[in-house]
Amino acid sequence: MKCTNILTQQGIIVFTKQEMINFIKNNPNCTKTKYYDRWKGWTVGEDVRVVDNSYLRTDANNFKADNLGSLLRF
Numbered sequence: 001m002k003c004t005n006i007l008t009q010q011g012i013i014v015f016t017k018q019e020m021i022n023f024i025k026n027n028p029n030c031t032k033t034k035y036y037d038r039w040k041g042w043t044v045g046e047d048v049r050v051v052d053n054s055y056l057r058t059d060a061n062n063f064k065a066d067n068l069g070s071l072l073r074f
Contacts (some may be wrong), residue, residue: 007034007042017056024050033058033068 001020002011015023024031033045046058048068057067 003031007044009042020048020056021050021053024048024056025053 001015001017003013003015003020004011020031029047031048033048034042035045037043048056048058051057051062052064055064055066057063059067061067
C-alpha cells in the first residue's frame, strides 16, 4: 500500500501491510484513507485501525478480515 503525509499529494511512500499495521499501532488515531473527488480534489476518508494485530479496517467491527477491499494493487 502507499501513503503520504500530505492530503493533496498522491501516495508516494510504499509500505507492506505489516509495516502499516506496525505504524498504526505505534501512532494511534492518525491514519486515514483518502480519495480523489474530481470536483473537490483529495478528500479525507475514514480512520484506519488494526484488528487482532493482523487486519486493517475502517469500520467499528472486529471481524478478522480486511475491509479496505477497493485499494489498488501494484
